[in-house]
Amino acid sequence: MGEPSSSPPNVQIPIVGMTFNSENELREYYNAYAQSKGFGICKLGARNGQDGKQKWFSIACAKNGVFTSKGKNILQLRPSIKTNCKAKINVAVRNECEFEITSVYLEHNHILSPGKSRHIRSHKVLDSIAKRRLEVNDVAGIPLSKTFQSIVVEAGGYENLNFDERSCRKFISKARRLRLGNGDAEALCQYFNRMQSRCLNFYYLYDLDEESRIKNVFWADGRCRAAYEYFSDVITFDTTYLTNRYDMPFAPFVGVNHHGQSILLGCGLLSSEDSESFIWLFKAWLSCMHGRAPKAIITDQCRSMAIAIEKVFPNTNHRFCLWHIMKKLPTKLAAHAQYKSIKKALKNIVYNSITIEQCERNWMKMIEEFELEDNDWLNSLHVQRSKWIPVYVKCHFWAGMSTSQRSESMNAFFDDFVHSKTSLKQFVEQYDRALKKNIEKEKKLDFQSFNSTIPIVSGYSLERQFQSVYTNDIFKLFQNEVTGLMFCDTSIIEDDGRTTIFGVVESILGTNGEHLRDVSFKVHYTPVESFVNCQCLMFEYRGILCRHILAVLRRMKVNQMPVNYMLDRWRKDLKRGYQSITNIYDSDVCDSQRNRYNYLAPMIQEVQQLASMSEDNTSVLAEVLKEMKEKFMLDSTSSTITTPPTTTTQTEKLIHSPVRVRARGRPTTKRKQSVIEKITKSATRARKKDHVSTQEQLNDQVSTQEQWNDPVSTQLSFTSLLSCQLSHVAD
Template identity: 30%
Template sequence: MIKPNCSNFYDSPNGTRYWIPSVPSDYKPKLNSRFDTWENAYAFYESYAEIAGFSTKLGQSKKNKKTGILTMRYLMCSRGNKSAPTEIDSVDLTEISPSRKTSFKRTDCKAIMKIRIVKHTTQWEVFEFNEVHNHGLLNQDNLDFLRKRRKLTFYDQEFINKCRLAKIGPSKAHNLQVALKGGHHNVRGTKNDYKNWVRDNNGFIGKRDAQMFVDKMLLRSKNLEDYTFKYLARDKKIKCLFWADNVSKCNYKVFGDVIAFDATYDTNLYKMIFVPFTGVDHHKRCVTFGAGLLSSETIECYTWLLEKFLEAHGGKQPMVILTDQDPAMKKAVKNVFDNTTHRLCTWHITQKLPLKVCGDVLSNTKLRKEFNKLVWNVYIKPETFEERWKLLMERYKLQDHEWLGKMYAKRHKWVPSYFRDIPMCCLMKTTSRCESSNHLFKVNSSPTNNLVQFLLCFDTTLDGQRYQQRSLEVRTATTVPKFECESIIERHAATIYTRDVFKDVQNEIKRSERTCYIAERSKPVDGISSYQISHQDVRFDIVNEFTVYFNMNDGTVNCSCMGFKRIGYLCRHAFCVFRHHKVYEIPDRYITQRWTRNVLPSSVFSMGNRYGIDQTKSGSKN
């Protein structure tokens, strides 16, 4: 098959951008060309579309009124026509039902091939062809997202049925296909396609294990570009292992500001402790920066692992590292990451509350809800937290509780209100929850797996993580979000951020219009004005007030909630002031690169960097 080519994009005189696929002329439709049947014409257009990088659909058709015979067909880009608009007939926000947040795939694309039957024959001819698209096209690395590639074959349908007979649902059946075929890119259809098919039809080393594992990893480090594998052995026994590939390293360069370092158990036959290094990418999803296996949780083992991690990533230390309360881990972090802020995992500590506080106090009260609400409140200052903690303990008569007392003594290590001055500190909440994603590695592996089996499970899980990242990249690049505020700055934000981050920024813009207002304004001093912003809840009750300083000379803005410093994008209070000053674009200084589109190099998503490809052969170093 001919290899897909890149598309060329152009700007029209009125500023509209359009794309024309670069396809060899032999594979491109031509006016007046003929086909024996319309099915042959459609197959030809489908092949052209696959080379060009877009999906197709059947459009308008016409029949002979007397005979009922088909005489005309429109073959279109799948993104042709417009999406039906959502109508709102009320100005009362309380009467509007919440709608699903989604993205529009239809862009009213005009790319089309029109065919009609030739009089007095059974042949069809092309009488109109438009190759211009108003949206980007998929490149050869992402063709598995085409509708044609997602269509299930008879074998796929048979496989789903056999899995159902074995009490394996469509989601697990898809996971099995991914593992069997060597990656998502080799599997037709997504999990939803499998589920939809089931719905529509109403209804599948022995003693040299350690040596084989090491040999496999050494082969990868020899043949793959920038692949790191290190191990420590004593008395012919493996003590420590660490590995990271070039995709993990690329992700760490961009998203390595806050990482979680967590021990996971029961993933292999030898009870070695699995330690993945986890962060958050620009889609607010978990991303793995490397992983290790340790024979024991000692200071020596953890120190060795952290040193190898640091070497693999060129000595770059994260701003913040999150761990559990393991003393050996704490000591190792202090020894190796001397320029990093070490904090305990808030999520782990809050999850322990039901185990530490039992009985009627927890089951018959709102303690857990109030505890989490207080702990995760990033807006309050440390002194406010301490006052509210004291009141909470008194309310539930827990002043003398031993575990809560110990946690309070360590509050500066795990309570977010003490981290307000640390850049991107709010990532710790997301990263903490990402630690729970380590159960995916645990689910895909088991205590009965040897090391080779464990590695296969790890590769499969990592491939799934990266497939999700690639899928979100494609979604961001090929869809248009649903706008809610109809403001210019909202549309500007949509061109900057990934879809998931845009939703958060969009929410801040929306809240700046609906739940924030300027309560007080000071006179400018040297071009700097201060604004008292009242922050309301959904019932329009004032719950907080913040001060925003705006410099009219250079456009800088600072809010006392420290939202930009905490999370990396502007808060609703700043947007409220921007609206007052008619600022229509987010200034460059307030665009944090880690949240933006295309922040990762395209090589991260290339075919050669995917698990399931025979990397030791096809991905060799240059």
């Protein structure tokens, strides 16, 4: 069974002692032999020597080995090609340029069919000509199915091709991710060069593929790099946002500033979401930030990200987004008969556990009660519990964040500027505008915190202390804890003369004010060392004192909070260096012209308004403007001739959006009318003749209304008005 037939004359049967100059040459030979016989190949069993170089490997039949299904449903198992076939060749690497076949096994335990070789995975190879045609036709908008059919016709049938349509689709999918349209790469380079000429601290890095195409990009301006010095304690990273026509995920590094507002600390565009791309991006960001890794990072539950973070940021606390995990509950557990009870129990464990011991105890109780011992998803979550359950991670500072909503909110922020069809040319322009808006928002919040204060809700001196130093948005959060004091009762549990342990019982109320439950917390207080610590660890992970600590301090009549409990990152009275950095996104090329325009515009509008009050004044102003326009045009022409041409460097060229492509589609045609429609319309026209005068008035009203409702007419009206204004300025 499976005895190989005689090989074609041009493909020699492998024998012991055959040598090749490279592994690629050997693989091409054995693959050609396998194709002529009707089986696929795969590499296995590679071994390295003590010097780390490859010394031995095997190329075996693709049906080598035994397939073990990991599916739980025995009625829906995946098909397998494995038959534990022993056919293979063993190869010894004598040196870097000599590969010798040491043993050959030609016997197969399955039927060989040379006529079906083109369907085997190892023989599906796209040649360079086919790749070129696929890519060119894809850029031209020709559907892939039609391109593939043309290749089939040219080859004389499917049987003469070494690939199928699925292989073509995979290639086009990858090419679309990596491809940059005509001018996009140049625009990106010009943008980065221009930014760096304005600010030496502007940092950017490319990652190119073997064809010198941009694969991954990272950049951060001087303001982002300076802000990282103050807000490097925690960042979120998310790649679920697509911002350009190449489907390159937008990967922002997002932090939290002193207002609790999202702040961009660098960003990238990736061609894929594998560990290799993430490692490149993280290394680029680490190099940009002078080798200073973040203290904590929040991502979604992505294995590729976890591998990259572990390698590039080994000392960084990594946490999974809690929201991404909890939203999977319906998908993973909805089929269970007791789903609602399981959901309630799991949420109680996640959100209401105060200690790790309590969390572990309730988790085991849930698993036993609902018989979930064999649930792979819950088991995997329990293994990774230290990276997502709040009670395990709240000992580290997270600025109050438990999810990657910061990155997603930054994505939503960019929604006003970019979309899935945005080219990279447009993206760099819109990115500038988005950053301007974000910076302006921060400046506005700074002014509000400087210019106004939020009234206190109690006469407590600690509230006044935080009111004077914290930004308004952060003080609101602190004020919520102050108002929560009315729901807390304190009592002394233990006092050894140095440290006092208080018990604080908080009453939890529902949305309608109904009492739900009481929760007890322990607060340790050492007055000599000004040390206070609560079991809820709110200050540790959020940076704001909790109501339980405030209740103890109020009982101990503490009126002045130690400085170490007032974090600098929330203060409004500190001058942060990055805020004084000039906004490099404002071009100074046309500043003088813009100033002159701003000076003339209000006067021209005032004169225009006065002249429009009478017909005579309008005629006089029109004549004056015509004369001034002709004069200014002559002056402009003469200055153009006498003034030597100015040269612009490559970095000073403005970014232009690509020409808008005309939408494809057939023109509209008149629909054929039936006989009944023709008779009905004739009768309607006859009735209209009796109401000509009334109808003319109605038509005038409708015409006026349609003119303002029609976007084209409205656009033309505004275009005419704008042209008039511009001509006034020119005059």
